[in-house]
Amino acid sequence: MSSVDMETIVSLCKRRGFIFQSSEIYGGAGGCWDYGPLGVELKRNVKEAWWKAMVHDRDDVVGIDASILMNPQVWVASRHVQQFSDPLVDCKACKNRFRADHVQGNRCPDCGGELTEPRMFNLMFKTFMGPVENDAAVVYLRPETAQGIFVNFQNVMSTSRRKLPLGIAQVGKSFRNEITTGNFIFRSREFEQMEMEYFVKPGTDDHWFQHWLEQRFNWYVKLGIKKDNLRLRPHEKEELAHYAKGCYDVEYLFPMGWSELEGIANRGSYDLEQHSKFSGKDLSVFEEETKERFVPYVIEPSAGVDRSVLAFLLDSYHEETVEKEKRVVLRLHPTLAPIKVAVLPLSRNEKLVPLATEVHASIRGCFMTQYDDSQSIGRRYRRQDEVGTPYCVTIDFQSLEDKQVTIRDRDSLHQIRIPIDVLRATLTAKLAGEAFDVLPPGGSLVSGGKS
């Protein structure tokens, strides 16, 4: 398990500007969260890493960005209107509500009062389209991004002139009126998903299902999640939707136990068949080589952005003692770290400022940087450690003489001293994975204590 409890991460997130409660000054909005200056960078980095792995690095996947409001028939065809419900029970004494499958027995977990019989509660948020608020104007905030992909399948196939197998990827907001939210950003009412529908010829689906199970598991590992904290759990027969041929969850060992990060399913041809039936449009494809016509099967890896952010934060959190002082460090993968490089003049001395500003300007356009000249250098290092900044660049009085700066490595606490004119190239190489102790021309290792 990650070595940290949820309260510690929630408090770090608030203190350092990663994540705040939504509408906090009004007492909050249940199950909604706002990402602050560092949180938004981390979240963007997670989404970009996913997009790169799923779309840019592959020849067989393209992206789309569909609207959140859709024709309500979409949700009839997908059976969300009929079936996207959880069983709800009310406490007759304190009136609190619970998901029936989250409580044991028929007593309220809060006050011990008697619970009502379960009734089904649809999780879709409803609103009205246009000025008239009647039944005919009801539309839904999408509860998943996947349907925007299915209804655009023909558009994408015909305009991108692609053949199967073809994946269509999308990242965006989804909304679910969850009965009980909780565990910080793990279960909220407004969240983001990263979903991909991979359309294949029936008969090749088992192969591609295996392919995506591996790819998706490895994505988390490559970005730093410890393998011991990650597992692929096959769904039991009774958990499987009737049409699904197979489904696995990628689970992370969160502080509350193993819980779902992502679901990966072989959904057969169910979704396209349903949309074909309800829209009256033919959603089959014709394969030139074999002269066969068929409705593709689909493999769906469906991940949550917010749950990934939470797992990356928990897994990277470390506390250690350095020179008798507690050091908190987020060992985030450099790809995900909100700030890549901090530029720290040793002090605010007027002789140092021009050079420090010049150094900052020389790298600012290349990476997300932060210039910080307040408080002692030791405290500034600790601040950067706590938000996961991989490298700190320090400008001292000797820099004025030798035109060199010191780079400090977050994880090993080693320091190297290098000429300013190779700083940008050196940082680029280190952020791309070069070992820290590999020196550029003119560079040297700094010996001495850790800080």
Ligand code: ATP
């Ligand atoms: P759960 O069983 O935890 O409610 P689910 O099986 O309903 O999740 P899916 O419909 O498979 O979830 O959605 C795909 C992904 O979207 C999930 O793996 C999760 O990462 C994310 N997700 C779903 N619901 C929420 C939520 N309420 N808050 C945050 N992320 C969510």
